[in-house]
Structure formats: C-alpha cells, structure tokens
Amino acid sequence: MLVLGIESTCDETGCAVVCDGKVILSNVVASQEDLHAAFGGVVPEMACRRHIDVIKPVGQKALTKARITLEDIDLIAVAQGPGLIGALLIGTHFAKGLALATHKPLVGVNHIEAHLYASTMDAEPLFPALGVVISGGHTALMYMRSISSYECIGQTQDDAIGEAFDKVAKLLHLPYPGGPPIERLAKKGNPFRFPFKAGQMKGKPFDFSFSGLKTAVLYAVRGQNGNKRELSDLSEEEKRDIAASFQRAACEDLVNKSILALKEFGCRSLLLGGGVSQNRYLRSLFENKVPYPIFWPAKGLSLDNAAMIAGLGFHIFTQDGPHSYTFDPFPRIPFNLTKGAPDDSLNSHLSTPRFPVSSASNQLSKK
Numbered sequence: 001m002l003v004l005g006i007e008s009t010c011d012e013t014g015c016a017v018v019c020d021g022k023v024i025l026s027n028v029v030a031s032q033e034d035l036h037a038a039f040g041g042v043v044p045e046m047a048c049r050r051h052i053d054v055i056k057p058v059g060q061k062a063l064t065k066a067r068i069t070l071e072d073i074d075l076i077a078v079a080q081g082p083g084l085i086g087a088l089l090i091g092t093h094f095a096k097g098l099a100l101a102t103h104k105p106l107v108g109v110n111h112i113e114a115h116l117y118a119s120t121m122d123a124e125p126l127f128p129a130l131g132v133v134i135s136g137g138h139t140a141l142m143y144m145r146s147i148s149s150y151e152c153i154g155q156t157q158d159d160a161i162g163e164a165f166d167k168v169a170k171l172l173h174l175p176y177p178g179g180p181p182i183e184r185l186a187k188k189g190n191p192f193r194f195p196f197k198a199g200q201m202k203g204k205p206f207d208f209s210f211s212g213l214k215t216a217v218l219y220a221v222r223g224q225n226g227n228k229r230e231l232s233d234l235s236e237e238e239k240r241d242i243a244a245s246f247q248r249a250a251c252e253d254l255v256n257k258s259i260l261a262l263k264e265f266g267c268r269s270l271l272l273g274g275g276v277s278q279n280r281y282l283r284s285l286f287e288n289k290v291p292y293p294i295f296w297p298a299k300g301l302s303l304d305n306a307a308m309i310a311g312l313g314f315h316i317f318t319q320d321g322p323h324s325y326t327f328d329p330f331p332r333i334p335f336n337l338t339k340g341a342p343d344d345s346l347n348s349h350l351s352t353p354r355f356p357v358s359s360a361s362n363q364l365s366k367k
C-alpha cells in the first residue's frame with residue numbers, strides 16, 4: 001500500500017511516500033530555518049505563508065522522487081496535530097483537497113505518536129516500551145503497550161527540552177534552532193564547570209522542568225541580577241563551558257528519569273523520538289547508562305518529517321479504516337491522557353485517532 005504523508009505542524013513542510021508503513025520511497029522536507037533564524041524562534045504567521053508557497057511543489061517532488069504519480073497513491077495521511085493551528089490548517093486542507101479530488105481515503109495522524117513510530121520504522125520494538133518524546137514542542141515519558149496504546153507518565157511543566165536548547169542558544173547569541181550549535185559549542189567545553197541542574201517536581205518523579213535551568217544559564221551569562229554583564233564579557237572558554245554544563249544537566253535529567261521509569265513500570269525497551277534525539281551527547285549518555293534495548297529514529301526521521309506520518313498512517317488505516325474528510329486539526333493534545341485503555345471514553349472534539357480521557361501513571365501496574 002502506497003501512502004502519501006503530509007506534515008505541516010510547525011516550521012517544516014514535508015511530503016513523503018511510504019510503502020506498507022516501512023519502506024520509504026521518498027521523504028522531502030522543506031525547512032524554514034532560514035526564515036525564522038533572525039527572530040530566534042518560529043513566527044507562526046510567516047510559517048503559514050511559507051507552507052502555502054511550498055506544500056504543492058514539495059508534494060510533487062515527493063511523488064517524482066518515488067517515481068510514481070498521484071494516481072498510484074492508495075492513502076493520504078496528514079499530521080492532524082498538535083502544532084500551530086494555521087500551519088495545521090494548511091496541511092490538512094491540502095490533504096483533504098487531494099483526497100476529495102482523487103477519491104482516495106484519508107487519515108489524520110497524531111504528530112507525537114508519529115515521532116515515536118519513527119524509531120520503529122526499521123526495527124521491531126519490544127513492548128511494553130518507554131516512549132521518550134523530546135522535541136521543540138514536547139517532552140514526555142509514555143508507557144507504551146503498543147504504538148497505539150499508551151499512557152503519559154510524565155511531561156514537562158514548563159519548557160520542552162528542545163525549547164530550552166533554543167532559548168539557551170539565544171542567550172549565547174547562537175542561531176536558531178539552538179540544539180545543533182549548542183551541541184557543537186559544548187563539544188570542547190567542560191560539562192562540570194557549572195553545577196546546573198534541571199528541576200525536580202515534588203511528588204511527580206517523571207515530570208520535567210527546564211525553566212529554572214534556563215534561568216541558571218542566564219545568571220551564568222549575565223551575572224546574579226541578570227544584567228551585570230554582557231555576553232561579550234565572557235571568554236570563549238566560559239561560553240563553551242556554559243553550553244556543555246547546560247547540555248549535561250538537561251540530558252542527565254532525561255536519562256535519569258527514563259531509567260527510573262523503565263524500572264518502575266517494567267518496560268522492555270526504550271523508544272526515542274523528536275528533534276533532540278539527534279544530539280550525540282544525549283545518545284552516548286543513554287547508550288552508556290541504560291541497560292535496555294534502545295530504538296532511535298533513523299537518519300532523516302528525528303526532526304519533523306512526513307515519512308513518519310505516512311508510516312503511522314498506514315497502520316491507522318489498516319486498524320480503523322479511513323477517517324471522515326471533515327475532521328478538524330487539533331493544535332494541542334491534552335497530554336495527561338491515556339490512549340487505548342479498555343475503559344476509555346473519547347474526547348468529543350476529535351474523530352479518530354482517539355485521545356481517551358482517563359489518566360495516567362497511577363493506573364499502571366507497577367513492577
């Protein structure tokens with residue numbers, strides 16, 4: 001089955017052709033990094049305009065690269081959310097238009113689930129698994145019985161981890177997105193010079209907080225009252241050490257909480273998804289500290305892309321059948337929810353995929 005995937009949740013426009021959920025025939029991504037770099041973050045209105053300009057040529061390129069035409073496509077899968085509402089409207093309308101005009105079936109795909117699915121596209125994961133979502137918009141730990149049945153056991157209370165990298169990069173006058181330049185700067189830095197620590201939430205051992213860490217970096221850069229020094233007062237060595245110490249603190253927190261959750265919930269493996277999973281320091285920390293099989297997204301599948309949408313769309317269609325052409329995009333997922341528990345009832349604002357209502361870690365059978 002040939003699936004055309006469409007992704008437009010934030011600042012990447014993606015179209016991809018994937019066969020039977022696994023074999024990627026094309027995966028075209030038009031990044032908007034250049035557009036938003038000057039602002040140090042995504043400007044939603046500009047993102048939407050760029051999606052409109054490029055979505056059709058990106059779709060055409062995906063078909064050409066896969067050496068097929070639109071007629072050969074069996075299913076259209078589109079990221080239904082979460083994301084920027086304007087950006088989502090463009091992707092979903094494009095998908096609906098194509099599906100209506102060609103009488104093809106359509107499914108909406110949860111972008112976060114797709115990030116986790118990405119790590120399983122070239123492997124068979126072991127369930128139950130711990131899903132670790134680490135992107136620019138989300139940080140969450142999921143107890144996963146399968147890709148379509150999971151419960152959120154922890155999430156960030158403030159910034160997402162990728163967002164923290166982006167904000168710290170801005171403090172250090174590094175370009176957007178901040179993850180890659182922080183990682184580069186940190187390579188030659190001393191990760192233990194600054195005793196930075198990520199936040200711990202009382203009574204919520206699997207939740208995250210990165211805003212205090214970001215403030216600690218601000219103080220290290222600007223002095224204790226936040227404006228005593230300019231960035232130019234810092235030596236290159238200090239900047240490298242700040243980047244390395246921040247990266248260590250953020251990544252250690254993620255690894256420590258993941259290990260705790262793996263043990264607590266008796267998981268058999270770890271699935272990682274989202275842009276921050278590209279970070280080599282994070283990867284080696286996980287590989288060295290976690291004595292469980294770890295599944296990473298393959299090259300081209302960490303950052304936002306449409307291959308993961310097409311891949312998961314195939315499974316949604318084979319399980320649930322097509323979705324109605326009238327579904328709405330959803331900008332936010334209530335992340336403390338469960339999906340696929342036997343007693344769930346459905347959120348009224350969604351068609352499929354389902355985002356059930358009962359929660360969370362206290363319902364899980366602990367090891």
Ligand code: KG4
Nearest residue numbers: 135136137162177178179275276279303304
């Ligand atoms: O998954 P993604 O494309 O976007 C969302 O769905 O939100 O991830 C983008 C995020 C950005 O915050 C970016 O700074 C971060 O991933 N990122 C990294 C690295 N590469 C990208 N963070 C740390 N280290 C990296 N090498």
Ligand code: ZN
Nearest residue numbers: 115135303304
């Ligand atoms: Zn994403």
